[in-house]
Amino acid sequence: MKVTVTVNGAEYVRDVEPRLLLIHLLRDELGLTGSHWGCDTSNCGACVVWLDETPVKSCTVLAVMADGRHVMTVEGLGSGTSLDPVQLGFAQCHGLQCGFCTPGMMLTARWLLNRNRDPSAAEVREAISGQICRCTGYENIVRAVLWAAKNGGTE
């Protein structure tokens, strides 16, 4: 069936099977491979993207459910050549190692900072608690988000 999805500000029209998962629409149909998947059970959060105004796990959303909606992926963070403070924070604070969970983590971080300009470390931990990182032990992710909050955290 035909779906119209706006991704990172650009409108895409695609004819898809109803069973197509949103993550596969993004990765396989639109070539936006910055979003990853790490499990099949909505436990790991590697696939987190924004659906309209909130982060969701795109391995557990059908592409047809995004029809008429806006999606933001890691490719839509920052503007043009400039990076979002969250992206800068992750690089500055060694908030990533293998980089696989990073896009999802950053999208959740941006959402948190839009709602909470000055989060505590505990609030950052709560916000990312549905996302698994196997490399950092989370400590430097927390530091990265706090760095972003301090250095121009809101859009």
Place this chain on the structure above:
Amino acid sequence: MQVPAQVEYEKATSVEHAISLLARYGSAARVLAGGHSLIPMMKLRLAQPEVLIDINGITDLCYVNLTGAELRIGTLTRHVQLLESQIAGEHFAILHDAERVIADPIVRNWGTVGGSLCQADPSEDLSAAFAAMKSTMVIQGPDGRREVSAREFHTGPYETVVGPAELLTEITLPIRPGGGSGYQKVARRTGDWPVGAAGAAVWLTGDTIADAGIGLTAVGATHFAAAEAEEYLRGRTATEETLARAGEIAAENCRPVTDQRGPADYKRHLACELTTRALRLAVARAHGQAA
């Protein structure tokens, strides 16, 4: 990555439309709300519906409001909306307690209250919370609307009274004087299903328990409730001993099974411990002594 089998898709634009679609497709159809229970089941091919009826467009099922002496929750309400609803928290702290420990913030953004209840997982937190609150489930079908007590809603694991052409549309919770409530859960890890969990509500007259509601999940409690313990509490003074005894009665009457989350004896022990703790919290809140 696991992927669902072929499925047809219909987008419902209203409750009536959803019901007519459900009537048309019968048991071949499944209602798709947040999909956070259904889609993983479809990916594992444990669920293979022929048609999905997407109700995410029925935004008038997204609400948490106060009407008279009732809190009304639309079933398309996302978990995050219930968690952030001030009026829900003010009158039913148990709902915020429970929502805070359901899955994780990202899942709560999209998963729905109605979806959780209709999935009817025997370890569902909200089922216990609504059972404790003696809520009412509003179901709509081709012949109109009917109301079912939360304690008659589930007919077994993954089964409810909602018929093939029916839709759960609302949960209502009566607000009664002297009330306090709380929810206690033990999980293997943040975001996991409970090993055991208990929700409790009390309605006090002075120090006397005028009425009590106890919901239990993951421990094999009939209808997610501990009716015998509630009966024991009614009319008694809310002392530590009384609450502890109620916990014991709740534990005696549940039928937990051993699984990867823990052995049955431990779960029975948790039923006792967490019932007592939830009651303690509910009483403190009813007295205004706890947040």
Place this chain on the structure above:
Amino acid sequence: MTGHEIEAHETGPYGSIPRKEDARFVRGQGTFVDDISLPGMLHGAILRSPVAHARIVSVDVTAAAAHPKVEAVLTGADLAERGLAWMPTLSGDVQAVLATDKVRFQGQELAFVVARDRYAARDALELIAVEYEPLPPLVDARTALAEDAPLVRDDLGGQAGNHIFDWTAGDKAATDAVFSAADVTVGCDMVYPRSHPAPLETCGIVAAFDAVTGRLTLWSTSQAPHAHRTLYSLITGLPEHKIRVVSPDLGGGFGNKVPVYPGYLCAVVASMVTGRPVKWVEDRSENLMSTTFARDYHMHGEIAATADGRILGLRARVLADHGAFNATAQPTRYPAGFFHIFTGSYDLQAAFCEVTGVYTNKAPGGVAYSCSFRITEAVYLVERLVDMLARKLGMDPAQLRMRNLLRPEQFPYTCATGWQYDSGDYLRALALALDIAGYDELRREQAERRARGEYMGIGISFFTEGVGAGPRGHMDILGLAMVDGADLRVHPTGKAVLGISVQTQGQGHETTFAQIVAHELGLTPDDVEVVHGDTDRTPFGLGTYGSRSTPVSGAAAVMAARKVRDRARLVAAAMLELSPDDLEWLDGKWRVRGDPDRGAGIAEIAMAAHSSLELPDGVEGHLDASAVYNPPNLTFPFGAYICVTDVDPATGEVKVRRFIAVDDCGVRINPMIVEGQVHRGLADGIGMALMQAIVFDEDGNCLGGSFMDYLLPTALECPSPELGATVTPSPHHPIGAKGIGESATVGSPPAVVNSVVDALAPFGVTHADMPLTPANVWRAIQGRPVRPDLALS
């Protein structure tokens, strides 16, 4: 050690600089295997056994092959025709690629479907009909050697039972004598349960065979691309120079991506059969149920000591569950890996261990998951025993360790099982950890809380690792010695490209190896580009696991850079019309002795080396150099960890409140990255101690087949770590570095368990097996512990 003393080692381009690789990752521009899409590419999916043990009666793929989007279906019989139904494992056993006779574990590979898209490939699996004749499964390793145990490996000629190997280390007679004479002995059965490394990216491959050129190109999740290339050649018979293995960005590995898996070979064959590129990427359940697991050691350990707390000896007996195929990835001569470093960090008179390996109907593997080749199990054993001894003697566990730790003057130290520890200052590391923790204050707090009925635990562990395998004389995998090469090219303008054989999975090699070369050549890290993960562009080596990148490949990079520097000296001498002896390397340049303002840096020298400058006889032009590094010994990192927990005995819930980690990995190239590695390992330790276990039911069903039941710690279970560092350089490594990748994974689990057991001391608990889930903790308090490896016990 003061910060000032550390700085003395970590100078110049060493230090905490941001990583070069992050620029692409924060933009979502990493390239992982599943991101690769080639024209005409097909998608593979594997049909797996739903049961643990059964004879295969028939496999009917007719309906699947008739699916309109299916291009090919491979079965074991198809592979057998090509001689590829079985493949060698990294331990010299054989493993079924696609089963032909029996299935031997739940999740074993049976058939491979190739279709035009991944959804269709998955659909077609449902169309394959397999008839099984059920066989009794062997699930409990402790019954594997019983007379009536089901026989797992009837395919092996001469294999009468499920026994794989017996292996011993140390002096049995001397150890028994020490135990007989000791005042005090303590023993305990303990299980290190099966776990899985579970990198966030699962394993996968894109195989592209070009029938015209005969070239096979593989983009795969490989921690060891060169070793894989050799293996593919040996297995398939394709000439090795026609095979190129590319390991692009890896989403973690931790040992999971060391072996060659059946799915990889299926994709290779499928590409040959269809003439098109074939992608196969496993899903999470496939990853957890079929790829290499870790641990699964059933141990009995004993410790002997004098009445006043002098530790004398250690004894261990281990039953090792290796699953259905012996597919551990470890140096060939060590069937139990480096477990015999269970002598730990203490001055012992004698030690002896014996390990028996057995087959069971479980997924194959055995050494994976940041374990330093089984040192994880060894450290757990010894550190639990030391705590038990402290309890028995009524001594403080910190004091007991201080009493027995090796002293600086004892290094190099040859332990009772033959390892020669290179360097260490153990007392300093433990003292620093105790200081950061505020140990005495913690003990006071614990006493106060206990008086109030609150249960807080303080757990210590001290570990010594041996990493950087290894000396070629006695460490190889499948005959390939564990040495690594480095190629360093210096362009005319003095910018350098370093090719390395090891494979980052997040460790930041593109940054740290650039720092290494920059440090040697007076360049900046930005001047050095690091190339890895492409066998056509990099020198041979055995890859990244066992914390061997810096100890082995890092040393190779240093040696190559020093060759460049030596040649640069000759060129500089020609430039300056001086004798090489007149020059000294000072502050990143060759300078004239006594006239340091005169001299030349690498950039000027490189241009001269490429110019028409007349060079002395025997001096080649250019500055490029390569090196192969054969480590003289392992390096021995160490550390002292302290974990503080709060335990609710009524629910069994454990909260890790604090984690203090002092690590000494020798000279640190990039302390920021070192600390990141420690953070990771602490999360591993908390995960393994509290929740991560692959458990089986009595039918051999894997109960940890998804992230819903194989639980990994989240940000809410991991505390903010409190780190400290000491720097004791390795005397034999060219820059004194030791390796850090696995230290915290090795060292932290016993700290957590010691902490929980300490919290539960008032209940008389002396040991509890991992994972310390709420249920297991509660059952330990009841005195009715649960078998952690089996469900429903």
